[in-house]
Each structure stands twice: as C-alpha cells, then as structure tokens.
Amino acid sequence: MKSSVSTREMRRLYRTMVTIRGFETLAGELFAAGKIPGFIHLSIGQEASAAGVCSALRQDDYIATTHRGHGHVIAKGGDLKKMIAELMGRKTGYCKGKGGSMHIADFSLGILGANGVVGGGFPIIIGAGLSIKLRRTDQVAVCFFGDGASNRGTFHEAMNMASIWKLPILFVCENNCYASTTPTTYACSVNNIATRAAGYNIPGVTVDGNDLLAVREAAGKAVDRARRGEGPTLLENKTYRRRGHFEGDPQKYRTQAEVAEWEKNDPLLRFASVLKKKKLLTGEMEKEIREQVDCELKEAVAFAEQSEWPNPEEALEDMFINP
Amino acid sequence: MTERMISCSAAICEALTEEMARDEAIFIIGEDLVAHGGIFGQFRGLPERFPGRLIDSPISEACIVGAGLGAALTGMRPLVDMHFADFVTCAMDEIVNQTAKIRYMFGGQVKVPLVIWAPDGAGLSAAAHHSQSLESWFVHAPGLKVVVPSEPADVKGLLKAAIRDDDPVIFFQHKKLFAREGPVPEGEHIVPLGKAAVKRLGGNVTILTYGSGFYMSMEAANELAGMGIEAEVIDLRTLKPLDFGTIADSIKKTNRAVVVHEACLSGGFGAEVSARINSELFDYLDAPVLRVAAKDVPMPFSPRLENFVLPKAEDVIKAVRAVTYR
Numbered sequence: 001m002k003s004s005v006s007t008r009e010m011r012r013l014y015r016t017m018v019t020i021r022g023f024e025t026l027a028g029e030l031f032a033a034g035k036i037p038g039f040i041h042l043s044i045g046q047e048a049s050a051a052g053v054c055s056a057l058r059q060d061d062y063i064a065t066t067h068r069g070h071g072h073v074i075a076k077g078g079d080l081k082k083m084i085a086e087l088m089g090r091k092t093g094y095c096k097g098k099g100g101s102m103h104i105a106d107f108s109l110g111i112l113g114a115n116g117v118v119g120g121g122f123p124i125i126i127g128a129g130l131s132i133k134l135r136r137t138d139q140v141a142v143c144f145f146g147d148g149a150s151n152r153g154t155f156h157e158a159m160n161m162a163s164i165w166k167l168p169i170l171f172v173c174e175n176n177c178y179a180s181t182t183p184t185t186y187a188c189s190v191n192n193i194a195t196r197a198a199g200y201n202i203p204g205v206t207v208d209g210n211d212l213l214a215v216r217e218a219a220g221k222a223v224d225r226a227r228r229g230e231g232p233t234l235l236e237n238k239t240y241r242r243r244g245h246f247e248g249d250p251q252k253y254r255t256q257a258e259v260a261e262w263e264k265n266d267p268l269l270r271f272a273s274v275l276k277k278k279k280l281l282t283g284e285m286e287k288e289i290r291e292q293v294d295c296e297l298k299e300a301v302a303f304a305e306q307s308e309w310p311n312p313e314e315a316l317e318d319m320f321i322n323p
Numbered sequence: 324m325t326e327r328m329i330s331c332s333a334a335i336c337e338a339l340t341e342e343m344a345r346d347e348a349i350f351i352i353g354e355d356l357v358a359h360g361g362i363f364g365q366f367r368g369l370p371e372r373f374p375g376r377l378i379d380s381p382i383s384e385a386c387i388v389g390a391g392l393g394a395a396l397t398g399m400r401p402l403v404d405m406h407f408a409d410f411v412t413c414a415m416d417e418i419v420n421q422t423a424k425i426r427y428m429f430g431g432q433v434k435v436p437l438v439i440w441a442p443d444g445a446g447l448s449a450a451a452h453h454s455q456s457l458e459s460w461f462v463h464a465p466g467l468k469v470v471v472p473s474e475p476a477d478v479k480g481l482l483k484a485a486i487r488d489d490d491p492v493i494f495f496q497h498k499k500l501f502a503r504e505g506p507v508p509e510g511e512h513i514v515p516l517g518k519a520a521v522k523r524l525g526g527n528v529t530i531l532t533y534g535s536g537f538y539m540s541m542e543a544a545n546e547l548a549g550m551g552i553e554a555e556v557i558d559l560r561t562l563k564p565l566d567f568g569t570i571a572d573s574i575k576k577t578n579r580a581v582v583v584h585e586a587c588l589s590g591g592f593g594a595e596v597s598a599r600i601n602s603e604l605f606d607y608l609d610a611p612v613l614r615v616a617a618k619d620v621p622m623p624f625s626p627r628l629e630n631f632v633l634p635k636a637e638d639v640i641k642a643v644r645a646v647t648y649r
Contacts, residue, residue: 062397095430105429112396113429116420123389123417124396130378131394134350141393154416157383161390164381318431319466321489322516323564 005055005216010280013055013212015289017047017268020071022293023080024243026301027070027087027101031247035305036087040101043071045210045242048267049174050075052215053142053235056223062110062128062141064121067102068174068241069114072144077109080300090307097310098318110139118179119152121145122171126158129167129232140226142170148179150193159200159234166231170222173234174209176241181253194236202232209237210267213274240265326506331472331496334479334507335365339402341510342486343373346400349486350376352390353404353440362406363442363501384413388439392422395437395491402486408443408495409455422491423466434489438482444497444535444585445622445633454622454629456534456586461493462563462595468492468516469562473537475505477560480514488516497535497585519566521573525553528643529573531596532583533559536615536634540583543639552647562592570596571604578609579646583639588616610646615639 005013024042031040043050046068054063054075065072073083079094086093087101094104105113112128115121125143132139149155150173162169173193177184190196197204205222207214215237222233240262244251275281329337343349351366356377360367370377380387384405391403405411411418418439426435445454461467468490472478478496485492522537523544532540537558544554555573559565574580580600582593593614600612618632 064393093430095428095432098430099428103428105432107396107429107433112393113425117416120416120421123386124393124421125389126386127390127393127395127401128397129393130352130390131397131399134375134394135398154385154389157381157386158389160381161383161386319427320468321426321434 005213007280009055010275013051013216014271014275014281015293016051016055016075017212017271018289019293019296020047020050020074021268022297023070023074023083026297028243028247030087030301036101037089038100039246039248040087041068041246042243043068045262045267046174046176046239047071048212048215048271049172049209049237049239052212053170053172053219055216056219057140057142060110061139062112062125063144064112064125064128064142065114065144066121066146066149067114067116067118068146069104069144070101073104073106073111073114076111078104078106078111080296081303084300085304085307088304089309090304091310091314092303092307096314096318119145119149119154122152122154122158125169126161126167129162129169130165132168133165138227140168140170140223142172144172144174146179147173147175147177147184147188147193148182150196151187159197159202162232163200163202166229168226168229169232170219170226171232171234172219173236174239175236176239178241178245178253180245183253192236194234197234202234204234204236206236206238209239210265210270212267212271327509328504329475329507330502330504331475331478332363332365332501334475335482335496336368337507338479338482339366339369340372342483343369343376348398348400349402350378350399351402351404352378352380352387354380354382354387354406356404361404363498365501384410385417388414388417388422391437391439392417392425392435395435396425396433400436400486402438402440405439405441407453408441408457409452411441411457418461418467418493419464423464426490427466435491436489437491438485439491439493441493441495442498443495444499445629446499446535448624448626448629450624451621456495456584458495458562459586459590459592459595462592466491468564470516470560471495471534471562472560473500473534473558475503476507476512477514477520477558479507480512481516481560484513484516492516495534500535514560517561517564517566519557519559519561519569521555521569522558523554523556525555526577527552528554528579528581528647529570529577530554530556530581530583530639530643531559531570532556533562535585536583539634539636540639542636543643546636546640547643550649552643552649554643567599567603570600574600574604575607578607580612581615581639581642581646582612583615583634585617585634587619588614589619591616610648613642613646615642
C-alpha cells in the first residue's frame with residue numbers, strides 16, 4: 001500500500017476517528033449509567049493513532065491490542081454491535097460475554113485480541129510475525145502498547161527477537177503521558193521511547209500522535225518496510241489520555257488545566273481543519289458523518305440491549321476444543 | 324511380535340520425526356536446539372532432517388512461549404521447548420494468562436494447537452533451579468492440558484497426541500528418564516490424552532502415580548508382592564483431563580489408595596486426587612488415602628541431601644503397609 005492518501009481515504013479516516021470518539025463517549029455514558037459491568041479504559045484523544053496505523057494495514061494483517069483497545073478494533077474493521085454487546089456482557093458479543101472490554105478479538109479480521117496484561121501483546125505478536133515468515137506470506141503484524149508497557153521485560157525480549165529474525169512487525173507505542181497514575185517522565189529512562197529502538201538495531205520513529213497524517217505516513221513507511229521483508233520498526237505516537245486510566249479514576253496525579261490544554265490539541269479537530277483547508281470536508285459533510293455514526297452506534301446499543309444474557313451454564317463452554 | 328526397546332529420548336525423536344514429516348505446520352522453538360539437537364540431545368537429527376523448522380531462540384522465555392502461542396493462533400502447530408521446566412516461571416504470564424485463557428476468553432473463536440515441552444524432575448544434583456516438578460501449578464490453570472509420561476511408549480504416544488491436539492498441552496518429561504528404555508511400537512502409535520493406564524494388576528491397594536513416581540511405585544509393588552500385598556499400579560499419564568473413571572474402578576476393587584509423585588507434598592497433585600477420592604469414593608474406602616511425595620523444601624544440591632528429600636520406593640512400601648494395616 002502506498003503511503004500517499006487519497007481524497008476518499010481521507011474522508012474515511014475522518015469517519016473512523018469520529019466513530020472511535022463516538023464509541024468511547026457512548027461507552028463512558030453506558031458505564032456511568034450502570035449498563036456496562038466491570039471497568040473500562042477509554043482512548044478519547046488517541047484516535048489518530050488507531051485510525052492512522054490501521055489505515056496502513058490490509059484485512060489479513062494482524063494486530064495485538066491493549067486494555068485500551070476499542071479504537072484499534074474499530075479501526076481494523078470491528079463490528080460495533082458485537083463490541084457493545086460484549087461490553088454489556090451479552091451472548092451476542094464478540095466473546096459471548098466471556099471477555100468484556102479488555103478481551104475483544106476478531107480473528108477473521110486479524111485482531112489477535114486485546115489484553116488485560118500490560119505488555120502481554122509483545123510475545124504474541126512475535127509469534128504472529130514468525131508465523132508469517134514461516135508461511136512465507138507478505139502479511140504484517142502490529143503490536144499496540146503504551147509507554148508503561150515499554151518498561152516490561154516482554155518489550156525488550158520482543159524488540160530483540162524481531163530484530164534478529166527481521167520479523168514483519170510494527171511496534172506502535174502510544175505514549176499517552178501516563179501509565180495508570182505514573183507519569184512517563186518519571187517511569188521511563190528516555191524522553192522518546194522510540195530511541196530505545198537503537199538498542200535493538202531497528203528504526204525508531206517518534207511522531208506527533210495527534211496528527212493523523214503524520215501517523216499514517218510513518219506507519220505506512222514502516223508497514224511497507226516490513227512487507228518487503230526488511231524487518232521491524234518502533235513507532236512512537238505521542239499523544240494524551242484525556243479520560244482517566246479507567247472510568248471513575250479520581251485522577252489525583254494531574255491537573256484539569258493540563259487536560260484542558262490537551263483538549264485544544266484534539267486529533268479530530270486538527271484533522272477536520274486539515275480537510276477543510278483542502279476543501280475535502282464541509283460543515284454539512286461533517287454533520288452528516290456524525291449523524292451516520294450516531295445512528296450506527298444507536299443501532300449497536302439497541303442490538304446489545306435486545307440481546308439475551310448468556311445462560312449461566314455457558315460459563316463451562318469454550319475452554320477446550322476436545323474436552 | 325518382537326518388542327523393540329528404545330529410550331525416552333529416542334521415543335521423543337521418533338514422535339517428532341513422524342509428526343513433522345506428516346504436518347508442515349509443526350516447528351520447534353527454544354534455546355540451544357540446532358547445534359546440539361537440544362540441551363539433552365533430545366532432538367538429535369531433527370535439525371538436519373527438517374532445516375529451518377527448529378528455531379534457536381535468544382534466552383527470552385516469555386517471547387519463546389509467546390512465539391509459540393502467536394504462531395498457533397495464526398495457522399502453525401508449534402512445540403515450545405522450555406529448556407528446563409523450572410524456567411516456566413519466566414514465562415508464566417504467557418502460559419497461564421495468555422495460552423490457557425485465549426480460547427475461552429475470546430468465546431471459543433480460535434484454536435490453540437500448542438505444546439509446551441518442559442523437562443522436569445530431580446535426581447541429578449541440579450539443585451533448586453533445575454530440579455522442580457511443577458505440574459500441579461498448571462492443573463490449577465483452567466485451559467491447559469497437563470501430561471506427565473513415564474514409559475517410553477507413552478512418551479511417544481502422548482507426544483504425538485499432544486501435537487495433534489487443537490488445545491494447548493504442557494508436557495513434562497522427566498530428565499532422569501531420558502535414557503530409560505522400554506518397548507515402543509514403531510510407526511503410528513497414539514496414546515490418547517486423558518486416559519490412565521493400569522500397568523500392574525492387584526487387589527489389595529491402588530497406587531496412583533505418574534512420571535518418575537511410576538518407576539518408584541513399580542519397584543515398591545514388586546517388593547510388596549513378596550510380602551503378600553498385591554498393588555494395582557495406575558499410571559495417570561494425563562493429569563488434566565484426569566481419567567477418574569479408571570481410578571474409581573480400581574479403588575472400588577481394592578478399597579485403598581496411595582498417591583505417589585516426585586513433586587513436593589503440599590499443594591501437590593496428590594492432594595487433588597486424594598480430595599476427589601474422599602468426596603466421590605468415601606464409602607468404598609477402608610483406610611485414609613495416603614500421599615508419598617518429596618519433602619517441602621527447595622531441592623538441595625548435595626546428593627545426600629537430595630536423596631533425603633526425594634520420595635523413594637521404601638516410602639511407597641511404608642504407605643501401602645499403613646493403608647493395608649500390614
């Protein structure tokens with residue numbers, strides 16, 4: 001796939017970001033209304049990373065995502081109905097209600113799963129990359145992770161392995177400034193996590209993660225490189241988590257002024273203004289996209305709410321293929 | 324019918340050779356595989372026979388297991404070599420949180436045809452970091468099948484079954500048994516997972532065992548026969564799923580049971596077996612279920628210390644005499 005982005009694709013990318021924002025906002029509301037059990041982690045403010053990276057991928061490429069993974073699943077083509085149903089614990093959800101927000105996967109779309117363990121995706125993506133190499137296909141595997149995960153041992157094991165075996169992997173660090181309550185500036189030995197790539201002899205690229213086209217371009221280059229068999233890249237998208245670590249997080253580790261400052265650096269507003277300048281988006285089109293997305297999300301909620309709860313005994317199913 | 328005698332090592336190699344020739348999706352990943360055919364020589368000949376399908380890995384256990392898992396999710400059928408079973412601790416997240424749970428937590432969307440092969444056990448003065456028997460940890464992690472073979476024929480048959488199974492299997496191979504020989508059928512020989520084997524018939528007591536405990540139990544059973552006590556020895560072979568039917572049939576006949584394993588006592592698999600016997604077969608019992616196991620300390624180095632900690636045939640004899648009141 002070429003790195004240059006067509007007009008049609010630009011509009012599609014904008015719509016993807018609007019969908020992610022809409023989904024996350026809705027999920028927050030459903031959670032607050034007590035309709036989603038457990039706890040959820042929202043990616044509001046980080047939409048450009050998911051949309052930009054996944055737009056450089058094919059359907060048969062793989063992604064491994066994180067506890068903050070709704071956006072990645074949507075950008076890879078995930079079904080909103082099955083997602084909302086899963087969040088609400090229904091039988092019709094992606095995982096029949098066994099996974100919830102942190103464990104959504106769609107193997108038909110190459111989504112190898114969100115993960116409840118920070119840094120849990122690295123070893124799995126190594127396996128996907130190795131499998132691609134052994135099967136001699138030209139697929140690419142992407143591992144999304146946060147700044148916090150870059151301090152896990154699995155990150156370092158995976159970077160080294162991907163490098164020595166030249167695996168077709170793109171490591172995407174979404175540096176959103178906080179690992180739960182801990183600032184990246186405190187917990188990371190480097191200012192830019194992408195500089196860690198040097199230790200593993202692979203390219204490391206840091207981009208403005210709220211600039212959709214910058215993310216798209218950097219991801220496109222890295223994906224092309226991986227597809228050509230030239231090995232892995234570490235891409236760091238600098239962004240900001242505007243919601244708490246989880247919904248209900250009291251957020252004592254930062255000020256509202258800081259959050260407000262980042263709200264001005266909104267990836268959707270920024271991309272909308274780029275599109276408007278290029279005359280690819282009008283106020284009317286924007287409104288239409290929002291209405292369409294709202295409508296899809298409403299349908300997804302209605303689907304989930306009308307869906308059955310799983311029967312309790314179904315808790316005993318799906319463990320083994322051959323019990 | 325001539326019985327061909329080969330070692331557990333040769334049985335492993337034979338199973339892998341046959342399976343790898345049959346299915347191109349099978350590959351082996353781990354440390355030190357190619358130059359020496361595995362750290363115990365267990366894969367000797369395979370790197371030459373199947374070039375590129377034995378993959379030497381850096382010392383990165385989490386990613387070794389993860390590599391197996393990710394490949395299993397994307398169309399391959401890997402066998403992961405843990406080098407020493409003790410090193411599972413460096414990959415526990417990948418084994419317990421990821422491999423065991425992925426199919427279930429994603430609602431059965433995907434199969435996980437992965438074998439985690441882990442050489443375990445003591446008796447080689449390898450001390451606390453290279454001697455453990457950790458099978459009970461994985462019995463406690465729903466989503467994994469747990470296999471612990473003893474005799475070479477079972478090693479071959481169970482390894483072939485484990486590789487062909489579409490669920491994740493952790494396969495413990497006792498290091499001290501690599502050289503142990505026994506009759507092994509040539510060619511297609513499959514021992515289904517989840518089936519125990521009655522390896523010695525007897526009416527006075529049931530000895531339930533697996534892995535190295537099997538040989539200890541057979542030695543004890545032969546001595547016990549001289550005392551007029553006939554022990555039925557059941558090799559469990561697969562701990563999960565557990566063949567409780569075979570256990571129950573035997574205990575209904577003997578009314579007494581002793582569980583024997585090399586792993587340490589507290590929280591060992593013997594506790595699980597004993598609890599199930601007590602809850603499901605209480606009315607058949609004429610004596611409490613006893614357990615024979617290693618003492619609850621890390622494995623010491625010096626042979627005299629190690630020997631003291633490990634269970635022995637004489638401990639099995641003592642337990643059997645206690646439950647038979649002889």
